[in-house]
Amino acid sequence: EIVMTQSPATLSVSPGEGATLSCRASQSVISNLAWYQQKPGQAPRLLLYDASTRATGIPARFSGSGSGTEFTLTISSLQSEDFAVYYCQQYNNWPRTFGQGTKVEIK
Amino acid sequence: QVQLVESGGGVVQPGRSLRLSCAASGITFSIYDMYWVRQAPGKGLEWVAAISHDGSNKYYADSVKGRFTISRDNSKKTLSLQMNSLRNEDSAVYYCAKAHVGYHDKSELDSWGQGTLVTVSS
Numbered sequence: 001e002i003v004m005t006q007s008p009a010t011l012s013v014s015p016g017e018g019a020t021l022s023c024r025a026s027q028s029v030i031s032n033l034a035w036y037q038q039k040p041g042q043a044p045r046l047l048l049y050d051a052s053t054r055a056t057g058i059p060a061r062f063s064g065s066g067s068g069t070e071f072t073l074t075i076s077s078l079q080s081e082d083f084a085v086y087y088c089q090q091y092n093n094w095p096r097t098f099g100q101g102t103k104v105e106i107k
Numbered sequence: 108q109v110q111l112v113e114s115g116g117g118v119v120q121p122g123r124s125l126r127l128s129c130a131a132s133g134i135t136f137s138i139y140d141m142y143w144v145r146q147a148p149g150k151g152l153e154w155v156a157a158i159s160h161d162g163s164n165k166y167y168a169d170s171v172k173g174r175f176t177i178s179r180d181n182s183k184k185t186l187s188l189q190m191n192s193l194r195n196e197d198s199a200v201y202y203c204a205k206a207h208v209g210y211h212d213k214s215e216l217d218s219w220g221q222g223t224l225v226t227v228s229s
Contacts, residue, residue, distance in 0.1 A: 001169075034215035036152075043202055043222060044144075044152065049215035055207075056217075087152055091213050094166050096142075096154040 002026050002090050006099035012107040013078050021073040021102045023088035028068045032092035035064060035073045038101075039084045047086075048073065078104070109133045109218040111203045116223030119193055129186040129203030129220055137161070137181040138209035142216055143188050145199035145225075155201070156188060160210060171197075193227045200224050 003026040013019045023033070031051040036044040046055040048064040051071055061076040075082055083106050088099040115127040129141070143155040156177040157166045165177050176189040186203055200222040207217035 032213050036216075038152075043219035044216075045219070046207070046215055046217045049207060049217075089152075089154075089215070091215055094157075095168050096157065096166075098144075098152040098154065101151045 001095055002029060002093050002097050004088055004090055004097050004099035006086075006088060006102045008102060009100070010103045010105060012105050014107045015080060016077055017107075019075045019078055019104055021075075021086055021104070023066075023071040023073070023099050025069045025071075025090055027093075029090040029092035031067045032090060033064075033066070033071050034089045034091065035062075036087045036089065037082075037084045038087065044087065075104070109205065111205060111218060111220035113201060113203050113220045113223035116201065116225045118226045118228060120229050121194060121227055123193055124189070124191045125193060125225060127188040127190065127201055127203075127223060127225070131184045131186065131203075131205070134184075134205065134218075135209070136179075136184040140206040140212060140214065141177075141179060141186045142204045142206070143177060143186075144202045144204055144216070144219075145197075146202070146222075147196075147199040150199075153199070158186070159212065164212070190225070193225075195227050198225060198227045 005024045033051045035048040038044040052064040110132045142157045158177045174192045202222045203220040204216040205218040206214035208214040
């Protein structure tokens, strides 16, 4: 099983500032990596796939990079609606696995 | 637009069974792999099971293998999860999710239902 490790667990950011979230895979997942955003009481929402491609309707302030085992989600200027929990997920191998999540909270 | 609606959750005693369903609309259901993902209260996301577009391939997390069975009825646009021998640790919100790309076994999940809560408790 590929273990996905996200860091940090919690990120405190002021509105308007940028944020960088990391995701590490225990073995290569090539670029088969997605990022999801989840707000309290809601289902997850797909943000990025193939490590760096924004899903439909996702603002340009969200960007992704990386391949192999190291991935990054960058939010360039946090808006109020961006405070949420973010999960990475690999879809290269079975079983599919998620990271434990990074909570982005208001500083 | 795509809509996935889960049903069948509830409170069940340990060792008992429950069957979840997911009704899809707004998509050509038969071309997409489908997934179940769960989330225990206050915890992260856990992939549970997946089924290929035609039902020929099924995959399970080790934590549910041998107890849960995923199935689909493409004529009814319905995904199911039969959960047997339930344990306290199976308590979670269960989400139905759709692969983004049709006929592709390596795909992210682009549409999710709102989830159905399963509580396993005596």
